[in-house]
Ligand SMILES: Nc1ncnc2c1ncn2[C@@H]1O[C@H](COP(=O)(O)OP(=O)(O)OP(=O)(O)O)[C@@H](O)[C@H]1O
């Protein structure tokens with residue numbers, strides 16, 4: 542049993558407790574040359590981790606087989622994209638492979654404050670725009686293919702694009718890879734499970750970063766007495 546001398550030194554109950562610790566959500570960006578596997582890794586992440594939500598982009602490109610409007614993209618025509626642009630409805634947008642793609646503003650900012658994490662499957666132009674707007678919340682991950690030969694095999698094997706489109710995407714691959722150093726992390730997608738495990742580790746480590754923890758200063762102050 543503790544004696545009276547010990548009890549008299551027991552610190553007052555802290556007003557900040559582990560329950561008062563919250564964190565801001567983060568904007569987790571996956572980019573890669575087309576076909577390197579970011580959609581595959583994104584889908585694995587979304588299936589494994591219900592705490593992260595996909596930011597569904599708007600695009601003027603035609604829907605592919607297996608895609609669903611509102612799930613994979615908001616498929617819009619040029620007039621609708623123009624309308625969204627006019628009303629300042631995008632966080633970022635870019636021309637990619639002859640079509641326009643953009644991240645709708647929606648409720649992202651308010652949800653980040655409430656701790657919601659978002660996953661972005663966007664290109665390097667969009668990544669730069671998001672980073673310029675919101676450095677503290679953005680985590681940038683670039684996925685590389687193991688080789689350009691394997692990249693072509695994946696684009697062909699996917700079976701969603703014509704030879705002409707595959708050639709255009711291969712032509713762009715080098716230019717896209719040249720932006721690798723604008724990212725916080727670079728992961729090679731050779732074996733898909735290994736790549737996914739690495740991406741998941743990055744996400745989990747980033748969630749624990751000190752600067753994302755609101756209430757931490759008060760908690761530490763109370764802890765120290
Ligand atoms: N590690 C891997 N090994 C073999 N095949 C893979 C691997 N990762 C992905 N793939 C396959 O490669 C193809 C392209 O992958 P995915 O569609 O995910 O690429 P992407 O980077 O999202 O392309 P895009 O930018 O055009 O949407 C798919 O058929 C996918 O199943």
Ligand SMILES: Nc1nc2c(ncn2[C@@H]2O[C@H](COP(=O)(O)O)[C@@H](O)[C@H]2O)c(=O)[nH]1
Nearest residue numbers: 598634635637642643644662663664666667
């Ligand atoms: N800057 C943005 N890029 C985007 C967005 N949504 C998707 N993308 C990128 O476009 C290419 C092609 O995608 P695909 O689905 O047609 O193969 C790919 O690099 C995507 O990451 C966006 O909202 N903004």
